[in-house]
Amino acid sequence: MHLAPHGINIEALLAHVPLFNELERDEIARLARGTREINASRGDILFHKGDTPTGFYLIVYGQVKLAFTSPQGGEKVVDILPQGQTFGEAVMFTDKPFMVYAQALADSLVLHISKTAIIEELDSDPKLGRKMIAGLSLRLHQLMNDVESYSLHSGRRRIIGYLLRDHVNDSGEQSFTITLPTNKGIIASRLNLTQEHFSRILHELSEKGLIVVEGRRIHIRDVDALRTYDL
Numbered sequence: 001m002h003l004a005p006h007g008i009n010i011e012a013l014l015a016h017v018p019l020f021n022e023l024e025r026d027e028i029a030r031l032a033r034g035t036r037e038i039n040a041s042r043g044d045i046l047f048h049k050g051d052t053p054t055g056f057y058l059i060v061y062g063q064v065k066l067a068f069t070s071p072q073g074g075e076k077v078v079d080i081l082p083q084g085q086t087f088g089e090a091v092m093f094t095d096k097p098f099m100v101y102a103q104a105l106a107d108s109l110v111l112h113i114s115k116t117a118i119i120e121e122l123d124s125d126p127k128l129g130r131k132m133i134a135g136l137s138l139r140l141h142q143l144m145n146d147v148e149s150y151s152l153h154s155g156r157r158r159i160i161g162y163l164l165r166d167h168v169n170d171s172g173e174q175s176f177t178i179t180l181p182t183n184k185g186i187i188a189s190r191l192n193l194t195q196e197h198f199s200r201i202l203h204e205l206s207e208k209g210l211i212v213v214e215g216r217r218i219h220i221r222d223v224d225a226l227r228t229y230d231l
Helices: 009-015 024-032 113-124 126-152 155-163 184-190 196-209 224-230
Strands: 035-040 045-047 056-060 063-068 074-082 101-104 108-114 176-179 209-214 217-220
Touching: 009 056, 009 108, 009 176, 024 035, 024 108, 024 217, 056 113, 074 184, 108 113, 113 126, 155 196, 155 224, 184 196, 196 209
Parallel strands: none
Antiparallel strands: 035 108, 045 101, 056 108, 063 074, 063 101, 176 217, 209 217
């Protein structure tokens, strides 16, 4: 992993982040001065568990996972983050070390926005504070949904929910295709399942004629049938 020596227009990238879209050009310029580019190759660690946060991150392109390792040596994936996603905001304000590590799942370009620059803008613009609170509240809501799913739903229901997560209920579309964003082992860990359990359920759904699996591409043949399977 290395810092990009030159190249992209950081101000333009920051201006398109939902968190910053109410800021003025001079405010974006000040944030840009506190931002650095990080080129991460697949497998590079952006930060380790226990590191002290000095800011938060924006994925310009690529993909990053947040995870921790259990005392037994197993990995638990907390989140899989796509292009355009920010992460690390909440911990940045606690003055506590990261509880997870961040690793690039693909060659990625990431921006690191310094805590100092953010705090200076928060002091001068309450709109930014409101947007950051809204963003963190959404993350908390998603975390609560995860806890509910792990606690109350079977592995089969977790996988079906994951496969249908981007489907719009009122679209009328009964068949569509998704591409898994990363390998099945990482997604299984994200759903609090073993890779073997994940693969076994995909095979079961395939045998029932509900899905067709072609590597990372999964064809959903009947949305309603899949949604109501095993209820």
